[in-house]
Amino acid sequence: MEEKSASYERVVYKNPSEYHYMKIHLVLENADTSISAEEFKYLIISGLKDLYGEVGAAIPFDVLTFDQTALSAILRVFNSGLVKLWSALTLTGSYANKPCAFRVTQVSPFLLALSGNSREMEV
Amino acid sequence: MERVVLSRIPPDEKKLVGVRARHGKAAQQFTQAFLKSSIPRMSSDAIEDILLHRAVVLRYTRVKKTRGKKTKAKGLNAKERRELKVFQLKPEHQKYELFLPLHELWKQYVADLCNGLKPESNPQMIQQKLLKADFHGAVLTVVRSKCPSYVGTTGILVQELKHVFKIITKEDRLKTIPKRNSVFSVEMGDFITHIYGSRFELRSSERSAKKFKVKGNIDL
Amino acid sequence: MSPDLGKCSRSLLTCEKSNFLNEQSRHEVHVSRHCFNYKISLLLPECEVLPVRVENVIHNFSSYYLVRDLPVYKFLEEKWLATVVKKGSFYALSCKTRIDEDNVCALLPSGQLILSLDKDTYEHLGLEGRPSLYSHKKVMRYVVSVDLTNKSLVPGTKRYQQVLLCLKERVMLRSDFLLTTCHPGADKDGALHNLLSQYTYEECRPTLHSQTLKNLFCPSLHHSDLRGKGLSCTPNQFLEWLGAVNLNISCDNSAVSFLSTYMCPEPRAPVSQSVLCTVTGLIPPKDVCRLLKELRCYFAEPNFAAWVSLTVHGFVDCPVSWGAAEHGFFKGGENLYNFVCFKNQDYWLYKATGSEDACPP
Numbered sequence: 295m296e297e298k299s300a301s302y303e304r305v306v307y308k309n310p311s312e313y314h315y316m317k318i319h320l321v322l323e324n325a326d327t328s329i330s331a332e333e334f335k336y337l338i339i340s341g342l343k344d345l346y347g348e349v350g351a352a353i354p355f356d357v358l359t360f361d362q363t364a365l366s367a368i369l370r371v372f373n374s375g376l377v378k379l380w381s382a383l384t385l386t387g388s389y390a391n392k393p394c395a396f397r398v399t400q401v402s403p404f405l406l407a408l409s410g411n412s413r414e415m416e417v
Numbered sequence: 418m419e420r421v422v423l424s425r426i427p428p429d430e431k432k433l434v435g436v437r438a439r440h441g442k443a444a445q446q447f448t449q450a451f452l453k454s455s456i457p458r459m460s461s462d463a464i465e466d467i468l469l470h471r472a473v474v475l476r477y478t479r480v481k482k483t484r485g486k487k488t489k490a491k492g493l494n495a496k497e498r499r500e501l502k503v504f505q506l507k508p509e510h511q512k513y514e515l516f517l518p519l520h521e522l523w524k525q526y527v528a529d530l531c532n533g534l535k536p537e538s539n540p541q542m543i544q545q546k547l548l549k550a551d552f553h554g555a556v557l558t559v560v561r562s563k564c565p566s567y568v569g570t571t572g573i574l575v576q577e578l579k580h581v582f583k584i585i586t587k588e589d590r591l592k593t594i595p596k597r598n599s600v601f602s603v604e605m606g607d608f609i610t611h612i613y614g615s616r617f618e619l620r621s622s623e624r625s626a627k628k629f630k631v632k633g634n635i636d637l
Numbered sequence: 638m639s640p641d642l643g644k645c646s647r648s649l650l651t652c653e654k655s656n657f658l659n660e661q662s663r664h665e666v667h668v669s670r671h672c673f674n675y676k677i678s679l680l681l682p683e684c685e686v687l688p689v690r691v692e693n694v695i696h697n698f699s700s701y702y703l704v705r706d707l708p709v710y711k712f713l714e715e716k717w718l719a720t721v722v723k724k725g726s727f728y729a730l731s732c733k734t735r736i737d738e739d740n741v742c743a744l745l746p747s748g749q750l751i752l753s754l755d756k757d758t759y760e761h762l763g764l765e766g767r768p769s770l771y772s773h774k775k776v777m778r779y780v781v782s783v784d785l786t787n788k789s790l791v792p793g794t795k796r797y798q799q800v801l802l803c804l805k806e807r808v809m810l811r812s813d814f815l816l817t818t819c820h821p822g823a824d825k826d827g828a829l830h831n832l833l834s835q836y837t838y839e840e841c842r843p844t845l846h847s848q849t850l851k852n853l854f855c856p857s858l859h860h861s862d863l864r865g866k867g868l869s870c871t872p873n874q875f876l877e878w879l880g881a882v883n884l885n886i887s888c889d890n891s892a893v894s895f896l897s898t899y900m901c902p903e904p905r906a907p908v909s910q911s912v913l914c915t916v917t918g919l920i921p922p923k924d925v926c927r928l929l930k931e932l933r934c935y936f937a938e939p940n941f942a943a944w945v946s947l948t949v950h951g952f953v954d955c956p957v958s959w960g961a962a963e964h965g966f967f968k969g970g971e972n973l974y975n976f977v978c979f980k981n982q983d984y985w986l987y988k989a990t991g992s993e994d995a996c997p998p
Contacts, residue, residue: 358884568807
């Protein structure tokens with residue numbers, strides 16, 4: 295491997311990421327309800343379907359992590375689908391006929407930024 | 418005129434024009450007969466009426482009654498007022514102490530207006546009174562403004578115009594502060610009231626007649 | 638559906654490639670201009686435990702102080718000016734205040750006091766400021782910046798009296814503050830303790846958290862290929878992967894998985910164990926610099942790692958990002974940078990900001 299030191303180079307990307315990442319959590323009336331990751335994703339998809347129909351339900355997004363105890367998750371969605379996903383989350387109001395609500399904690403085009411949110415600082 | 422008409426035509430002119438002149442009764446009869454045959458529809462009385470000559474006055478006008486010029490108090494117009502600087506405080510009069518008596522007077526006036534300004538009096542009633550009150554002599558403070566440099570200015574109100582307050586500060590400076598986009602506080606004994614300048618853009622004389630709306634946007 | 642639904646606010650990412658040994662390298666400048674750092678995250682591939690020397694550096698990080706309910710005008714008092722502000726290297730940031738809804742205050746080491754105020758407070762305060770760069774038709778936020786080291790702000794001057802009056806009498810701005818002075822042992826005489834004694838305060842240490850990750854797929858990076866033209870993955874993919882590692886996101890999904898299709902970017906190589914270490918607190922730039930220096934020495938000892946990564950997150954509610962550039966919060970106030978250091982002392986520097994931020998330097 296050549297050990298030649300590199301010359302200076304600088305690139306600026308505008309809107310570098312094709313994805314947005316959302317940290318959300320689900321608030322249920324009955325805290326004991328257990329919900330699996332698949333059910334969680336299905337709940338979001340049905341929310342999309344209610345608001346935007348079949349086309350909305352087809353918006354691709356990933357559930358990157360899901361914490362079953364805290365009911366929190368990190369979603370990844372294409373930039374074009376962010377507003378639709380977000381609005382669907384806001385308007386989702388019931389899970390299994392019980393009231394529920396999604397809280398969006400953080401949204402960022404960088405997944406890395408989700409790991410360092412100073413608003414979570416405990417002092 | 419008549420005389421000229423009735424005068425006899427001189428014989429040489431008679432020859433020249435070629436008319437036969439009639440005089441006196443003959444002429445009158447002829448004329449009547451002529452008219453009758455020319456205007457057969459009219460009665461002789463009506464014809465007589467037409468022939469009556471009336472005096473038409475030309476070249477003469479009646480002297481107009483000169484209405485005595487209203488002896489209104491000879492005021493100045495706006496231009497003259499501007500030029501004479503009637504409403505501008507002379508620099509040598511821009512002294513805070515000079516206006517302290519005015520402030521005392523104003524305090525009395527407000528106390529009278531609000532029946533003594535007792536602590537138990539209803540603030541809403543007082544505010545209603547103050548809306549119509551005169552503020553000349555009050556101590557105004559700018560408590561909030563879109564322009565930060567006005568904030569904190571305080572002094573005695575010496576002149577209120579439609580869009581500005583002119584106040585004199587303790588440092589003997591005359592400051593002109595626009596009413597718009599500022600909130601002023603007025604202190605009267607234990608009461609402090611706020612004037613939202615944007616809602617107050619009236620002359621003080623007009624304000625006494627104005628009906629203020631109870632609700633309204635108080636944002637600057 | 639409205640086509641606007643597909644639009645997103647802009648974000649920026651700058652990538653730089655240079656060498657630590659290069660005289661013109663500005664890595665220290667970039668680090669020192671990013672004043673308020675909330676979290677450092679260190680990823681060392683092919684490493685079993687955090688090297689002792691790195692750990693020592695982290696243990697020597699300066700403490701920071703959490704002061705409750707400190708009025709802002711205190712910074713202007715003679716004692717404060719003389720003991721902390723004028724000496725420089727003093728950092729203060731209001732905490733638990735959100736820059737999109739509250740008043741935020743920061744004191745930079747240069748002696749600049751920056752207040753990011755909502756419209757109502759600004760109108761009451763009476764200090765000259767400018768509208769926020771990221772305001773819309775109706776300005777709802779103003780930024781007031783006061784240079785405390787300026788000659789006109791010497792105690793006794795008219796301007797000084799005016800600023801003090803504004804902050805003390807007109808609007809008593811107060812909030813919880815995070816403070817730090819980054820000279821090691823600068824506070825021997827306890828001057829800061831003296832100043833803080835009339836308030837409830839506590840001295841905090843940056844919290845270190847370290848874990849070993851086993852059997853991780855790591856993207857292979859080649860120091861010459863910054864843009865990701867085959868030898869490395871693209872900068873964005875790399876940052877995404879770093880985030881995934883930090884957030885403990887599984888990277889081995891299949892493309893047909895119902896839940897997630899995220900996979901480690903190509904080219905990649907399995908790494909049996911790597912160390913992920915995070916430090917949280919108010920970390921002054923000088924400490925980041927020292928850590929970076931230590932990381933450069935890390936390659937002096939024989940090891941298998943091709944690169945190490947150092948990520949620094951700024952406070953999302955800080956009124957400045959780099960230098961005195963205004964920082965705002967729209968969807969998330971991200972302002973972070975990341976060093977990837979290579980064996981031959983080459984480094985890549987990524988700087989990312991969100992929508993209400995100037996382009997990083």
